Amino acid sequence: MTSPSKDPKSDDVPMGGVDEEELDQEGDFSTADPTPLSMTPAPSAGNSTAPSSASKVKKPEHHPQGKQQMTKVPMHLLEKRRLGRLKAAEQYAQKMKTVGIERRDNSIIHQNGLFRALSLINQKNYSSDYLKRDDQIFAMRERKSLRNATSSQNNPDIAAEDDDQDSADEESETNTIVIHPGSRSLKIGFATDVLPQSIPSCVAIPRTKSKQASNGSSKIPNDFVADHESYAETKEYIQHDFKERMRYYKRKIMPNSHEAVVNFNSRVQPEKIPEHNDLHRVDWIQEPAKTFYGEEATHCLPSQFTVRYPFWKGRFNVESPDYRSIEELLSDVSELLKFALLHPKLSIKTAQIPNYKVVVVVPDLYDKAYVESFIRLLLVDLKFQAVALIQESLASCYGAGIGDSTCVVDIGATTTKVACVDEGLVVDNSVISLDYGGDDVTRLFAKFLLESKFPYDGLDLESPHDFLLIENLKQKYATFQDADVTIQLYNFIKRIPGKPGAEKFEFKVFDEVMTAPMGLFFPQIFPELKAFKTNNNEYVSNQLPRSKDLFTQKENNIKSISQLSCQKETTYCDLAKDLDVLQKLLNLPSEIEEYTAANVANSDSNFTALDKAIIESITNACATLDNSFSKATNFYSNILVVGGSSKFPSLDFILTDRINIWRPRLLSVTTLPTFFDKVTKQVKEFEQVNKLGDIKDQEELTTQKKKLAKTVKMELQTYWEDVDALGGNESVFPINVLPAPREMDPALLTWKGGSVFARLKLIEELYVTSGDWDVLGSRILQYKCIFDY
Template identity: 30%
Template structure:
């Protein structure tokens, strides 16, 4: 308290100090003016040593110059009593002596001019050196104090909390109604393929496809067809592909040998021979128990969402366009012309899901609170757009923003862990310490469950897959490939053998076809693409627009700009081995602490639907343990923590967000429309905790 009082008094005195450049030119007080005044005095009289008599001397000279000759004579004639001749002679001698002294002083001043000029320059440099420096200017502004007193003595924005118009943090008006028992709180977790949404009072969310089929005009349909033809697909490096494929097969042989399993001889020839001679069987609609009810598009309906959107029979010249507004862990900027178009589709999907699946009327949104779970590295501008959409257009009473990694730790019931979120198109790795995300440990890789599906489909086609006309660009064939991956893929060595499976191909307005297929090691090799990403095809980086990262929060915009310029430790990769990324993230978070290293290596949490492959967690443990980083750190055990109570890893993040919204600490995190309109993105820094 005493230190603050002392500093305030010092600054107040400093602000009231009068500097040389504040004084008038007639009365100089700076060292430069003093030095020049002393020089002028020395030329006029040898007795003038200070700057104080200088104004009087100057005024006396001026008075003498302004006197007229008549006045001078009159003054000399009225001198008083007559003087004697002796006195006149003495007075003349004194005048002669004074004149000679004046001449001598003029000669001496010429010799001192150089020394005086040097001293003036030295004083000038010292004076400027001691002057206070401004933040934006290097010179003081004449006539103004350096530090205004009102800014020094004010306590505004000096406390830990800032205040802005709107509801105060923890206001009763923002909290959910206690009588509803959390039935008025909606938890939304968007994903690249699926949307998990549900009431906080429920144990599990509802998962629906995060897709929309919107009816387009004829011109828009033509433009979309042309755009799809112009997409550039990078070519695959065949040498790297062959090397990665051999590495994957070597991994399988090594694991089979350790598990004391014998490889099937001539397995590949058996699979190729059987699949090439496979005969398809036609099944009529009345004999197909899992017949797909295709969506009728004859009605004048502007869009379909969820399952109905996937069942829209989209053809080459169709007027409906099927798009995913969430792609690669963020807003889709590749298939949409603008961010407003994406937000429009997101609002339509979320509203339809809440009204139809959660049985909440559109008019009741104003009485409901919403919890939005976002990726750890979502663009700040996109986040502000999402909050604006939910408060201004969807009319929610208040919202909470929470990151996926922190919500995963709440769902798993741990405070510190390494969260490995394997989504459909993105894998995020981050270390959590006491519920707080460690920023330097964030790693994002553009790999996910979709890459496993594509790799598995390519392996099947190389082994003469009976359904050779499979097209992953269509919704129904993509759904078939996803189903085969979930049913057939395994990383258990005991299941690696030549096996025969049945599957059904369903296409719009055609009878269902039944096929038989043999598989061998494809079921094990496909998930290893996350560890050996060189086997994957390069992805297109074409984007239609880029966010400007400009919001009303200047501080966050500056941080975002610095991270984009390479000043941040956040790491993003198009392809990177997931096991090495986990070890690298742990090393960054541990910061040399051996105790943290061991704790992180034994507390890895797998979340997301991309890694839902049998025995994948055990293979990941072996891969992380064999990395160079783990070997140098002398790590002898790596453990992937299973989900509590056999909870599905795909809904673990949603469950954690639901738990977090019910805590007492969440009362200060609600953001309403009033303060969002007034303060904007600054609300996120004040209300969005643990981000």
């Protein structure tokens, strides 16, 4: 059977049907009636089968002989279906209008003129400012540009494929460098590396002839002590504490042990070692031909070179007298970083630096002038692609894999830092920076050895070979394991640069191996060991002034109430009475407000004992977080000790004992959170009832405060009576000192945390590019830091 065809010249419509043009104007909405329109043709004599249905309405066609071959559809049925489609279209349009989605013009159609027609406003976002301000979308814009730039530089095919995000992420990780600058070593490496490269952060500059001649005339002996009486008193205090500890743990001390050590060391004769038998001989650099960096700089003699350390105590070493300008200091930093990037395991040339991003680990108590100068150097001078920041304590938690509330203790070469980390943020008022570290322990160890007739005449810690010798002896033999403290026989090799051969000496030690590192808990002895106090380089310091607010001209560096308490020696451990401790806790919020509003810089030195600093940090962290001590158990149970100078054996045991000794009783009992909440509520009720804030008469105000103090005292007495009723069975906060993870050097743990941070998805929103820095400067850090900058 031949399919019916339409006659193009025929415009007739059968009677009782509907025009196709009318259907086209009404639209085709299939939702009104799912039954398709069909017309069944009459069966023909030559074919027993016929089509059963059609997908749409067809116009009835005329047979060439003029006979109609198709059955008509009734008019009322077509009208019913048409009305149903119109009703469904109205319901759908009403529903879209209710939701807020309206019909919009097609923007693909070519527009006449130079400007395209503006699209209609989307009603659902009309009353919101979401993604309408540039500070809300520039992070996403920079994130996309960084991803495309990284992909195109490494693999052009990846840049063209937006769906291959995993490959782009892997490329981004391999193009990210993590830098952790320290006073003695610079840790640097790729984010994908297991361990970084530790490069000594020092630069050796050749001396001029005039400086070489005058160098040896003004030498001051290293064992110079400013105040002999104060030094002797502190040393006696340390030895008394050592003997009390040995007696408590029932360790026997042989009588006259110190005299036996002195007698042996005074009679030691050296053993000559030929140069060809000295396996660990050091080739010292004496020819001032060029500038040396890193490991080579440590082998340069001070008589021929000026050895400079650009990093010092968590900032640039602007106090060093070896620098004549801030440009010279920044030049050393830049050249040292270029030297580190050329390490065989990194192998990054200067021309390749713009292909890499960098993550910088900054101190918790950072100086904004140092941070901003460092970022400017990385982005503008070295032309890195982008820079991101992370604080040291948070990076240490990342590296150790700790997600709970943690107290981080970082014992470095020149500083010791304590800070509490909670929910991924460093608690500002818990940060403490102490002005002593492993180098001070090394000097104290050398001083104690010299007092025991150490067989090395002319020991000078200002020379690199002598300092390296004492540093190695400290790392090998210094310990907190009291069971190992007895008369021990050791040996060392004396190597003098410029002289052939070496000399092997035997020597004995007794308590020096433990009393020297105990200086961490008696740091008042460290200032007495300074050979001479060098004046600060004010000329260079003034070229890098402390950061100030643009509008108020007040210093806007991060402030910590714990740091202030340590500097003023008003810590909780320094208070004799529990009532004073409780009163300080109650007054802490007002003290923080006053200290934050005051325009005072933390420039005083801080030589607080390590155990006292930990107690101060944890207590203030608990008091400022939620005005409660519910997290004290977590902080005391997660004391993480990191840093290159924290490798003393059994440091965790003595630290636990010292915290238990010095922690006030009020801060030790586990019922403190309940009691403190109760007292806090009573104080607030008293202030509200008596309206202390509205009293202007000083005498009346003093009377009301005395009543409040009396109420607090009565509550404290009642609390202690309830505790004493337990008969000494009250529970205290447990102390647990966590060492570094297994097979992980504690000196590299912070860098490892920075590498973990560099591989998170979040970091793409925290990168600061050179474009961001050019437009907004340091203000960009308010948006691009994971911490409150």
